[in-house]
Every structure is written in structure tokens, then in C-alpha cells.
Amino acid sequence: MPQDTDPITPPGARHRLVDVPGARIHLVEQGTGPLVLLVHGFPELWSSWRHQLPALAAAGYRAVAVDVRGYGRSSAPGDVAAYRIGAHVRDNVAVVRALGEESAVIVGHDWGSTIATGSALLRPDVFTAVGMLGVPYAPRGGPRPSEVFAAIGGDEEFYVGHFQEPGRAEAEIERDVRGWLAGFYATLAGDTGPQQGEASVFFVPEGGRMADRFVARRPSWLTDVELDFVAAEFERTGFTGALNRYRSMDRDWEDLADFDGAPVVQPSLFVAGERDASLAWLAGAVEAFPRTLPGLVSSHLVEGCGHWVQQERPDEVNRLLLAWLASLDGAAPPDPQDTRERADRS
Template identity: 85%
Template sequence: MQQEATPFTPADARHRLVDVPGGRIHLVEQGTGPLVLLVHGFPELWYSWRYQLPALAAAGYRAVAIDVRGYGRSSVPDDVDAYRIGAHVEDNLAVVRALGAQRAVIVGHDWGSTIAADSALLRPDVFTAVGMLGVPYAPRGGMRPSDAFAMIGGDEEFYVRHFQEPGRAEAEIEPDVRAWLAGFYATLAGDTGPASGDGAVFFVPEGGRLSDRFVAGRPSWLTDDELDFCAGEFERTGLTGALNRYRCMDRDWEDLAEWDGAPLTQPSLFVAGELDASIAWLADAVEAFPTTLPGLVSSHLVEGCGHWVQQERPDEVNRLLTDWLRTLGTP
């Protein structure tokens, strides 16, 4: 099913809805050639890849950015179990098939990085290379995630644990979605966020809210119109679908038992902002790359950049992506 383009769609890009198990996925595609599937994170949309779609198309690729299930115009299932990692992998497989392809390179940012990595881990026959932005690959380990989260933060609460109880984070966010998004984006951005490595942004004060740690200001890469577009999508869908990804982390740990400690062997790429606070608490995962990512082609920290790397530094990310893709073969 073809969808009408929005004013925010890159020129020559096309909107589509494709059937997947249990629903539909909305995607935006541009270009022809080998398929590159782009998977966004929290709290974003296909729109976070607006700068990559035309760049990859110009480089000879068929670039496809999806709204992950629970977001935007894709289906928003009610059941938390519908957001287990296997469901996201099946969505990505169904998108590849619906587009008439047999294989794809998959690239993700934030939660999308984890979804992309696990898609490549579970289906290496389809996802032949994987790019990860912002969040490094970390294999399934011995400790249940909820137990690990409970040990982090002391008197304060780690944000992932804060997101676990259905309705709790929604009660904070949904009364003013636009203001919450603006604060979250600014707090994790390189030009407006706190000093590099300040992990306090990930912790909720006792009896408080995550937004108590937000900074004021607007990142230079985010206009009022762009914020309005993103806020409008989340005001329409609510945040429960997006937050349910966090609520499946223990379920994922159970589902991935067969892959405990498994490396990703496909050709891979990692890109993150040097000011991204998440890199500080995920430093061990980056250090483990020689073991966990034996196919790593290159790893980059983008100077002066925060968490939203492909939006904050689109030209540099586009160059890194296309250079890496060329190492996989000429389109």
C-alpha cells in the first residue's frame, strides 16, 4: 500500500505500508540497488534517517527507513509480549521479503542498533552486514537484565528500570509530549547536553522524574517544525508501544539463551558521538569488540557529537556509512 508523502519526506522518497506478522510496518524508501535497512531508536521515527536516505540513494543503494513497531504509522500492538526481540527480527525479515529482496545490510541507532545486531545474529543468511550507531553490540550475558538494573544507581533509579512499570513513564511524558521530547533530545545532544560522560542524565532522583535531569535549550539540528512533526506522531500513538521495548528486556534475555555470549561475525561498523553519555556506561562493550565483533571493519567516535549522531553530524555519518558499504562490494 502506497502512502502519501509528508512535507518532511526527502525528495523522490516513497512511503509504503507492508504486511508483517501481526500487523503492518510503515517505511520510507529512496533509491535503487542493494537494500540497506535503517532502524531507529527511542524516542524517534523513520524521520531520524532523513539525511541518510538521499545520501545512500545517491551512492547507489536502496535505502529504507522503517517506523519500528509501536511507533509512527506502524502497528502498535497492545500486548507487551508483542515487543520481544524476535518480533522485531520477524518484522525486519518481512520488510526485506515485501521489498522483493533476499538479503540486506541492516543499520540501527540506539534501540535500533540492538534490533539490527540481533537481526544479524539470528538471521545471518538475510542480514549480511550490520552497522550500529550510538549503542555497541553486547552479547547476551549471565545476569538477568532486571537484576543488573537493580544494582545500578545506589539511591537513584536507573532509567531503564524506571521505564519498566506500565503507565509510570507514560504519566510523566504524555501530559506534554512535545516538552518532554524537547528536553530528552537536548539533554543527550552534543551542543546542549551536560559534560561528556555525565551519567547522571540516566538516573531518576528518588521520588522524582527522569525529566528532572533534563537541560534547557534546543539542539542546533532540531527545528520547531521538526519537533512538531515528531511530537505529533507520539501524541497520536502514545508512548506505550515505544516503552514496551524496554519492558521486554528480561524476555529477550530468556529468548536469546541459545546465543549466550555469541559474537557477530558479519562485517560491521560502529559509530558514536564522543559526548554520548551512554558510551561511558557501555565502555566495556566497546572494549570487548575484538571478541564480540570479529568482523568489525571500522569504529569511530565523532568529535563534539552527542547521542543523536546521524542527525547531529549527518555529513560525517553519511561518509562513514558509504565508505563502509563500499568495502562490502560495489553497488
């Protein structure tokens, strides 16, 4: 298991492995108080929350960032069916219980946002509020997801379809894990993403690779040490576990048939980068918030920010998270400067 003194782990945070049904989940926790469970997206790790852990802890919360099953130090089952939404929800419930808690606020980014809203939808008794970063809640409905995404690309292949065939995307990514990650992060970042006239990375030309459309620029918010840490974990695990979440979308659609069109009613928060390219095809989900998220407290677009919102703009995201969390208890939000000073001292 990684050491608590590695260059990524915030001072005062600690690593744990906890048992969940048929697997183990690795997590990093910091602070005491009400539990806030943080769920990362693709292709990331618990470390995508490295800026939020100390800020939440300093504000009086028990912040816990997991490695989702298939990632990092968590178990990676071989069966694609082991990555359907119900399995992730059971993992999250088991983590809450293993930490000795009965309930938690859950916050997710990218695929983690979908896992977070699925957890809130299926287990409202455990997850009392939900925060979504980057990806809005979209209820189950309409055709199968594979049919929807197959129709998006036109003459080119939408990246979700590109990820479906086992081994195909792995062959591209794993030939140069660090280089692929660097390019993917840069291409979806606000400060380095495609400029006018540059093709979208989300569409893959016939016979081509996603990496063919990566930008060569380097994000200002990602250090070599941080990139090396994530790349080393994926070099060790490979990408199959991570990609299996994409390969489970139709299974989710089948499993959630009883929740067709169902809203998530708990208090919620949405934060996304104004330059997040994924919002182009998710705009309808945002427009539907009055119906799909009746408990929405606030929704924010961070100017000039791309997809990796909590890493690109950690101070702003921390401020929004803390204000929302305080609103759940009817308390005044903590002063951001005071929170930063306490985090620095922890």
C-alpha cells in the same frame, strides 16, 4: 498514511505499508540498488534517518527507513511480549521479503542498533552486514538485564528501571509530549547536553521525574518543523509501544539463551558520538569488540557529538556509512561532494 510531500520526507522518497506477521510496518524508501534497512531508536521515528535516505539513494543504494513496531504508522500490539527481540527480527525479515529482496545490510541507532545486531545474529542468511550507531553490540550473558540495571542507580533509579512499570513513564511524558521530547533530545545532544556539575538525566531521584534533569537549551540540529513532526506522531500514538521495548529485555535474555556470548560475525561498523553519555556504562562492550565483532571493519567516535549521531552529524555519518558500504563490495567509496550534489538534484 503521511503524504510524500510532508515537510520531513526527502524529495523522491515514498511511504509504504507492508504486511509482517500479525502486524504492518510503515516505511519510507528512496533509491534503487542493494537494500540498506535503517532502524531507529527511542524515542524516534523513521525520520531520524531523513539525512541518510537521500545520501544513500544518490550513492546507488535502496535506502529504507522503518517505523519500528509500536511507533509512528506501524502496528502497536497491546501485549508487552509482542516487543521481544524475535518479533522485531521477524518484522525486519518480512520487510526485506515484502520489498522483493533476499538480503539486506541493516543499520540501527540506539534500540535500533540492538534490533539490528539481533537480526544479524538470528538471521545471518538475510542480514549480510550490520551497522551500529550509538549503542554497541553486547552479547547475551550474565544476570538478567533487570538485575543489572537495578544495581546501577544506587540511591537513585536508573532510567531503564523507571521505564518498567506500565503507565508510569507514560504519565510523565504524555502530559507534555513536545516539551518532553525537546528536553530529552537536548539533554543527550553533544552541543546542549549536561555541563560539568549538572546531574545525569539517566538517574531519577526518588519521587522525581526524568524531566527534572532536562536541560533548557535547544540543539542546533533540530528544527521546530522536525520536532513538531515527531511530537505529533507521539501525541497520536502515545508512548506505550515505544516503552514496551524496554519492558521486554528480560524476555530477550530468556529467548537468546542458545546464543549466550555469541559473536556477530558479519562485516560490521560502529559509530558513536564522543559525548554520548550512554558510552559510560557501555564501555566494556566496546572494549570487547575483538571478541564479539570479529568482522568489525571500523569503529569511530565523532568528536563533540552526542547520542543522536546521524542527526547531529549527518554529513560525517553519511561519509562513514558510504565508505563502509563500499568496502563490502570492494569498491572505492563515493566522493562525498558528488554524492551531496546528486542528492540535491534527486
